[in-house]
Each structure stands twice: as C-alpha cells, then as structure tokens.
Amino acid sequence: MLSVTKLLEDIAAGHDSAEAAVARCRAEIAEHDGTLKAFAALAPGNAQVPVAGPLAGIAVGVKDIFDTYDMPTEYGSPIYAGFRPRADAPVVAMARARGAHVIGKTKTTEFAFLNPTDTVNPHDPAHTPGGSSSGSAAAVAAGMIPAAIGTQTGGSVVRPASFCGVAGYKPSFRLMPTGGMKTFAWTLDTTGLFAASARDVALFAARLTGRDLAVDEADAPRRIGLYRAAIDGEASDDMLGAVEKAANAAAKAGATVIEIAEPEELSRARDIHAIIQNYEAAISMGHELAFHADSLSPILRDTLEEGRGILPAEYDDARRIARRARKAATELFNDIDVLLAPSAPGAAPRDLGTTGSALFNKLWTLTGNPCVNVPGLADAAGMPLGVQVIGRFGRDKQTLSAAGWLENLLGN
C-alpha cells in the first residue's frame, strides 16, 4: 500500500515530486482497476496536479456520493447516469484547497445503502470489499491511491476498511462537512477517511482539515475498555480472537485492559438505528421515490417504503433513545481512554452479492463517537480482520493516537 506519511516525507525531502507520485497512481489504476473495479470515474488525464499545499502529491479517491464539478456524480444509481454537478462538495473543495489531487470517483453502493457495486476485494476477488464505501477501501488496499474519502451512515467506513485491511476513520459527528453529499439520513451521515495505516489516516485528516489530528506517538492509552456487547455472539471466532490478540498486546505493552459490559441504553440504541435511518431516508429520497421508484433496487425501495410507514412519534421516541445513548456513551469514557471492539462480524464474506453487516458499527454512528479501524490481523486464509478503536465524542486525536499505538504493537 501507499503510505501518506512516507509520500509526504519523500516529497518534502526532494526525493519524490507531487507530479511523479500522482503519475504513479494513475499508472497503478490503469493497470489494476480493470480487475478491481474500484473507480466509477477518473479525472481527465490532462488535469493539472497541484504542487503546493499540505497535501500536494496525495492522489485522493472520492466516494461517488459526493458532488464533483469535473467528473460525473452518479451516487451508484442509474437514475443519475451522466449527472454533472455544478460544484464540488465542501470536503472535495477542501481537499483541492490543501493541494490534494482528486484523481477519481470511487464506487459507492446505490445511494450508499446495501445494493453492492461490482468492486472486488483486493485480497481475494471472490470476496466483497464491503460497503458502502466499497471503491474507497479497495482502491487504498490495492495500492492504487494513498488516501480516499467515504461516508458512514451504518457501517460504511469501518466495515470496508476492516474487510480490505486498511485504516478507516469515522470522525466525531459533524467534524467534517457532509454538504454536497447525497443525503440519506441527516442525523447519521458522517464523512470519513481511508488510508493505509492509522498513522496515515490521521496525517491525512490533519492535513485535510487543518486540525491537530496527527498521531501523538507519546500518547499511549493507559486504560482500554474491552467492549462486551449484546451482539458479540454474532462475531466469528476469528474476529473475537483478533480482538483478544489486540487486547493482549495492549496489556503486554502496559495498558490496563478493563472489560466493559454494554449498558442497556446502548444496546437499545443499536436496535432503533434502523428507525431513524429509514424514516429520514424516506424523506431524503422523496424525489427518487416519487419519480424513479422503478429504477431503485428492491432492497432500497422496500426499505424506503418501510421508512415511509414509520410514524413521527416512533421516530421521536427513537431520537430520545439516541440522545440518552449519547450521554451513556460519554459516561463510558470517565474511567477509560478508548474502547476496543470488533470492526465487523468477521472477515469479508466470500459473496459479491452482499457488502456484509453493519451490526458492529451502527451504534457508534448513531452516538457520533470517533472510530478507527486498525488493520494488520488476518484469518487463516489471509483475509483481513480489523479491530475498532472507539473514542469519546470530540476526542478524535486521542482516538487516532490510540489506534496508531495499537497498530505499532500489532507489527504493522
């Protein structure tokens, strides 16, 4: 994989150039994307590569759920075939303003919901790369680009990162802008980032946002909560083993590892994620439901129809449960620095007809806590298994630093 950190260091030292780094990405894409199918569109070959700015030389893939002024934006749906927005989404404009080269649009499932893309997992093309940010995760995992932008409404950043063996960072809710993204559920939609390692994704986030988010190598977590959730029975033995391995490595390195039983407020909140998501999605997708219902996949159409049947009172109750869960989630961190949990139920399913399950992610999307998928472990067949570091709301730097510390222990 391509390391954001190494690329920026080499360019700064004069051993590499922004143009050469981007040209190599273009060559990798030309060579491999025919097989991997991670890209929905590429920037024009004659597009100028910025040579100044804190991200100069970083070729960024942008999930095709964000508007771009210079490339088609199709939201993974035939309804938007050939659509050319007038403007870049704010996060895309931000990347360009910092000197990144937006090299292409990465494939998204239909409107970032469940209907899969044709992207394959770079570790084994018979396995799903996960979704909905399928192309972003796969393109980084295949070494075609060093960094990508995605979104998470259920588990669409952390899950594909886990399946593809890359770092995925879902920031605290609203830390990064969602404007110019096709809205699905406005209280859940979260912009996130991908890179080769936690250290790389933190540096990318820091340079992109102008925030102090780079991994602090001196900040080792002292107390780590091993999160024991009501849903742990859904995780594979491999995945539970990966989490134990990470916890043991942390304990050996001097951290106190404490078992944390999931509070009832949080297991309840996981159960009502779908009510909030589907109620809001039915409103957000009102135009497509009214004018293009026949062009929606059955799974999406059924979900939107179900969402349309949810009463405002049910939705309001669900939002109250979500508010209580946010408080409970904050209180969890009174005695610990970060939590450790599975990033997904297991390795990427050997099935291109699914993008896998968001079961281990949707609670933290609802509460808005920062999450980082730490890559580096694998099952017997060599398929990646990610563990998730979850931080207190607003403590993104601490969360990224803990993830960077953990990946060092795991030998990445």
Next chain:
Amino acid sequence: MLSVTKLLEDIAAGHDSAEAAVARCRAEIAEHDGTLKAFAALAPGNAQVPVAGPLAGIAVGVKDIFDTYDMPTEYGSPIYAGFRPRADAPVVAMARARGAHVIGKTKTTEFAFLNPTDTVNPHDPAHTPGGSSSGSAAAVAAGMIPAAIGTQTGGSVVRPASFCGVAGYKPSFRLMPTGGMKTFAWTLDTTGLFAASARDVALFAARLTGRDLAVDEADAPRRIGLYRAAIDGEASDDMLGAVEKAANAAAKAGATVIEIAEPEELSRARDIHAIIQNYEAAISMGHELAFHADSLSPILRDTLEEGRGILPAEYDDARRIARRARKAATELFNDIDVLLAPSAPGAAPRDLGTTGSALFNKLWTLTGNPCVNVPGLADAAGMPLGVQVIGRFGRDKQTLSAAGWLENLLGN
C-alpha cells in the same frame, strides 16, 4: 392575505377547488409580481395541479436556495445562472407528495446571506422585506400565495416575517430536512415556513410533515416569560411597545407574565454565532471561493475570507459555548411555557440596500429552539411589528399554539 385554513376548509366543503385556488394565485402573481419581485422563477403554466392530498389547493412558494427539478435554482447568485438540478430537495418532494402545488421559486439573498434581492415590502415598496427569505415573506404578505418555504441561519425566517406582517415559523433544529438546500452553515441552517397567521402556518406545517402541529385552541399558555436580553437597547421604542402590548394582552387573558433576565450563557452564545457561521460557511462555500470569488458580493467574500481565518480551536470553543447555551435555554422553560421577545429591532428599514438585522434571532437559531413570528401589530406609519414566541426545544406544537392564542388576543 390568503388563509391556508380557509382554503382547505372551502375545498373540503366543495365551495372551492384545488385548480381554482391555484389559478387565482397564478393570476395574483401575474398582476403583482412585476412590482413586488418576490419570484425568481415560476412553474410552467401547464404544470398539473394535484387535486388529492392534505395540501391539495395550496400553492407553495419555495425559496430559491432549495433544489427543484422543474425550475431553475440559482441560490440568488449569478454563479448558478440557469442551473437545473436533477432532483427536488426533500422538503420540496414532501410538499408535492402531500398534494401542494409548487408554484414558483421565491427570491433569496445571495446564498441566503446579506446581499439583498430586488424584492420590495408589500406594505411600502421603499422598505426592505427583510432577508434572506425575502421573496417567501413578501409573496405571502402580498396575498399572491398562501404558504411558502424558507430557511434561517441567522434571522432569515422570523425577521422577514416580522417586516412583512406574516407568520414565520422556525421549527426545532432538524425537525424539517435541509437536504437539497445550498448549505451555508450546517449546525445553523434551519428550514422554516411562512403563512398568513400562526394558525395557518401551524396547519401548513402539520399537513406538510404529517406531524401533530396544528394549533390546539384549548392550550392557552399559563406562564409566559418576557425575555429581557442584553441587546434590548438595540430595539426601537415602537418594537418594545409592541412586545409590552402583547404581554399585557396575555396577562389580561389570564396568563402569568414573568420577566426573565437573559442568562449569561445565552448572551455569550449570541456573540459567538458569527464564529460558527463564518467558519462553516468558508468550508461550505469552498468551491465558490476557489473558482468564482469574483462573482461573490464583497460582503459575502469578506465574510468567507474572515471565516477561513478562524482557527479550528476557536470554532471548537464556540461550539462548546453553544452546547452550554442549549442546556441553559432548556432550563429557562422549567418555570414557563414560552418566551416573548422582539422579532427584530423594529419595523422594516426604509432602505432596499439592507435586509435589516438578525440580532434578535441568531441566538435562537444557534440553540435550535422553535420560534414563531406573530403578526398583527404595526408602527404609526402602518409598517408591521412582529413579536416572537419562543418555545422549548422539541415543543413545537405548544409554541405554535401559544402563538395562535396570542394572535387571537391581538385581534388578528
């Protein structure tokens, strides 16, 4: 003015029809909009008028900051001249799904900020209608349409409603969707509604959202807080007199009126509204700043440049102040049902080069509390003076009912 309540009653009783009601609006627009300039675009003359649904017969004007699939969407800026979005914004799709006829796009100031439109105040064309939802407020005030949709990021619903003598309703934050709206500041942008009276705007909101929001005539507020803010010195004697008049009418009708001194957390929050707004606006408008800076008005360009200079740490501090203010705002309602305050510093300025001041609105946009402008009072020259009913977060029905009760007392 056209009453949503009366139109829907007459149509239900068979004394009027949806087609006839909409045709009359078209005729009014044809006759008056050449002078008033409230509309930026009109629906095609052959557009079908829905005859079924809870809003059938209601011609709705939509602020030209929301996308529409069948009309140009220009956001009040030459940068978007002729822009035709692919889809309706969710709130527009919602209006159509309920049977409303979207009759036209109403004028917005440039990107819903301060640079005025050419819309005039229907009460006196030398006065501003207010902004940024200038066309929405003026079109309802002139009796061209019964209902309109707008947005408020500072004071863009309550202020023009006050200046034009109509009801304006800014719901609790995120009660209505903002998707498909050109984002300015994502933690502030709030979709709002206009109609002739508080009772009308409540019925419009109820039918539009499917929520129980219609005025409950039996729900008279028992305790009303007369909000004494740090900024009251900026209000005109006329405006302060209007608020006293409303408070006296309420007391005479049996409500207990209690003076509430503004808590320090709230006056501080008003002061940092601009930090949050301008920081987010500089990100949201990143594309326009990068590619079209010369086509922005000087006031907007300067504000965005200033926003670009705000450090993340300053922004984060401001958001912490906003969070504390939301708590303090909720606690205010432990002992009272609603608050009463000026909707604006005074009547609409006699100046088409300004849209007036959002000073009395921006705090409540930041805290997300529901606000309703109650029309019906006027200064010596006959220019409208609005008073603002402010409710507890999430208690929109109670807030609308209190506004309806108050407007009855004021003899509307």
